[in-house]
Amino acid sequence: MTFDKEYFNIGYLDRLSYGDTVIHRLDPRSKVIATMIFVITVISYGKYQVIPLIPFLLFPVLLMTLSDTPVMLIVKKMLVVSPFAVFIGVFNPVFDNRAVALSDTVYISAGWLSFLSILIKFALTISAALLLIATTSFPGVCNALRRLGVPSLFTSQLLFLYRYIFVLMEEAMRIVRAKDLKSFGSRGTGVKVFAGLIGVLFIRTIERASRIYNAMLSRGFDGKMKTMKKSRLGVADAAFLAAVLLMVYLFRAYDIAGFLGGIIKY
Amino acid sequence: MSHHIVEFRDVCFSYPDNTPALDGISFRITHGESVGIVGANGAGKSTLLMHMNGYLLPSKGTVVIGDLELNKKTSRDVRKKIGLIFQNPDDQLFMPTVFDDVAFGPINLGLSEEKIRERVDEALRVVGCLPLKEKPPHHLSSGQKSAVAIASVIAMQPDILAMDEPASNLDPKSRRQLINLLKGFKHTKIIASHDLDLILEVCERCMVIKEGRIAADGFAEEILLNKVLLEENGLELPLSRQNIIYTRKGQDERVGKT
Numbered sequence: 399m400t401f402d403k404e405y406f407n408i409g410y411l412d413r414l415s416y417g418d419t420v421i422h423r424l425d426p427r428s429k430v431i432a433t434m435i436f437v438i439t440v441i442s443y444g445k446y447q448v449i450p451l452i453p454f455l456l457f458p459v460l461l462m463t464l465s466d467t468p469v470m471l472i473v474k475k476m477l478v479v480s481p482f483a484v485f486i487g488v489f490n491p492v493f494d495n496r497a498v499a500l501s502d503t504v505y506i507s508a509g510w511l512s513f514l515s516i517l518i519k520f521a522l523t524i525s526a527a528l529l530l531i532a533t534t535s536f537p538g539v540c541n542a543l544r545r546l547g548v549p550s551l552f553t554s555q556l557l558f559l560y561r562y563i564f565v566l567m568e569e570a571m572r573i574v575r576a577k578d579l580k581s582f583g584s585r586g587t588g589v590k591v592f593a594g595l596i597g598v599l600f601i602r603t604i605e606r607a608s609r610i611y612n613a614m615l616s617r618g619f620d621g622k623m624k625t626m627k628k629s630r631l632g633v634a635d636a637a638f639l640a641a642v643l644l645m646v647y648l649f650r651a652y653d654i655a656g657f658l659g660g661i662i663k664y
Numbered sequence: 665m666s667h668h669i670v671e672f673r674d675v676c677f678s679y680p681d682n683t684p685a686l687d688g689i690s691f692r693i694t695h696g697e698s699v700g701i702v703g704a705n706g707a708g709k710s711t712l713l714m715h716m717n718g719y720l721l722p723s724k725g726t727v728v729i730g731d732l733e734l735n736k737k738t739s740r741d742v743r744k745k746i747g748l749i750f751q752n753p754d755d756q757l758f759m760p761t762v763f764d765d766v767a768f769g770p771i772n773l774g775l776s777e778e779k780i781r782e783r784v785d786e787a788l789r790v791v792g793c794l795p796l797k798e799k800p801p802h803h804l805s806s807g808q809k810s811a812v813a814i815a816s817v818i819a820m821q822p823d824i825l826a827m828d829e830p831a832s833n834l835d836p837k838s839r840r841q842l843i844n845l846l847k848g849f850k851h852t853k854i855i856a857s858h859d860l861d862l863i864l865e866v867c868e869r870c871m872v873i874k875e876g877r878i879a880a881d882g883f884a885e886e887i888l889l890n891k892v893l894l895e896e897n898g899l900e901l902p903l904s905r906q907n908i909i910y911t912r913k914g915q916d917e918r919v920g921k922t
């Protein structure tokens with residue numbers, strides 16, 4: 399029983415990045431930049447805007463298709479984190495109940511609009527981030543960030559976090575299981591016991607950190623994480639970035655949804 | 665070649681909580697030797713190995729690796745000579761992908777990109793893990809983790825390989841692969857383990873440690889078949905040398921080799 403398998407199965411997402419499609423072959427940096435542009439644009443929309451966000455679904459859908467990423471996988475992962483978005487927005491309809499006109503005859507409360515807007519923004523940004531990792535791998539994203547100028551102290555932290563999150567979670571589960579075996583029924587579930595468990599986890603983590611440091615020293619580590627340069631930006635990257643920029647610009651500057659709606663109406 | 669030696673001269677060490685872990689250890693290992701270090705749990709095997717790359721420094725006595733006496737100043741150079749592989753491969757593989765991990769050492773040695781790639785491929789080929797190159801360590805089985813941990817050290821091309829419990833956590837098949845791999849190495853090898861069968865197969869020489877002291881040092885074949893000596897030191901004959909007779913009731917009765 400491993401944490402990775404039992405819970406989020408983040409590892410599986412990473413495994414998808416072994417794929418070899420147009421999207422996988424792009425330089426990680428161009429994918430990181432494209433994702434950031436996309437996310438920032440989506441977030442820049444106002445609190446009550448819903449319709450203009452809809453066209454942006456094209457981005458994750460296209461990425462998913464081009465990279466052969468299973469739709470259900472992304473949807474499942476979004477559901478895992480969706481409670482956060484729901485919590486943020488769920489009280490909006492209660493507190494913000496001004497009426498807003500959708501058309502001449504249809505009214506809706508402003509709270510519902512803003513709740514919907516939050517959900518769509520959430521779906522768009524999370525799916526973009528998940529697709530970035532599924533097509534690039536987490537380490538690839540970190541290396542890209544670093545080559546884009548993010549301080550290496552920060553990116554190395556992220557890499558270590560990623561490398562050891564599974565190990566630490568498994569350790570935590572082992573400790574909890576050992577506790578469960580030794581305490582019967584309700585005994586041993588108080589705050590005091592919990593604090594003790596955290597203490598054990600803390601000490602084990604320190605010990606592990608020192609062993610890892612030892613292993614790093616053994617391989618010539620001198621306090622600086624060095625890397626080798628990999629991958630170059632090519633024509634495909636330029637084309638990809640241009641396409642993303644164009645798409646985002648069109649959606650932002652023109653009322654695509656209204657335009658399409660107009661076509662359908664007549 | 666005199667520069668592949670490992671020499672301990674009367675080394676003593678206590679942990680900060682005053683646990684005396686090494687108590688006057690002296691030995692000399694020369695070029696090309698394969699030496700097993702055996703002993704019960706807590707005998708001091710791991711502590712001994714951690715003295716070989718200067719992670720721990722002796723409170724008394726000296727450690728000499730090659731022609732360098734180990735101290736804070738020389739530890740960086742000593743670490744290029746000796747490849748130390750620790751017990752838990754999860755601690756050993758700290759980089760996000762197998763490639764990055766094996767490349768970590770060569771990068772720190774300051775090699776060119778081309779050379780680094782060469783070394784990584786070669787090291788992974790030696791341990792049979794080349795196809796795993798792009799994988800993150802948490803997708804590997806424990807046998808694969810151990811093999812990659814070994815690759816990450818041999819990619820630095822050390823003169824001496826030292827390993828702590830290399831076969832713990834391995835299933836029989838991976839263990840067999842590891843033994844064959846180790847037999848193939850021409851390096852000076854130092855292996856701490858309580859898997860006496862492994863030591864018996866891989867090592868010519870064997871040292872028995874008890875409570876931080878060397879209790880015996882000699883040919884592996886002699887020491888590991890000496891039932892009395894082993895039992896005195898909290899060990900048992902290697903399984904392959906125990907005659908186990910299964911009776912019909914399913915109980916087993918052990919008859920020691922005479």
Ligand SMILES: Nc1ncnc2c1ncn2[C@@H]1O[C@H](COP(=O)(O)OP(=O)(O)O)[C@@H](O)[C@H]1O
Pocket residue numbers: 679680681683684685703704705706707708709710711712
């Ligand atoms: N970090 C530590 N702090 C205090 N005592 C330790 C530490 N690590 C090991 N010891 C003690 O040192 C002795 C030798 O331990 P170790 O070298 O790990 O033995 P082995 O590897 O042979 O099982 C044991 O008595 C152990 O309890």
Ligand SMILES: [Mg+2]
Pocket residue numbers: 709710711828
């Ligand atoms: Mg040990």
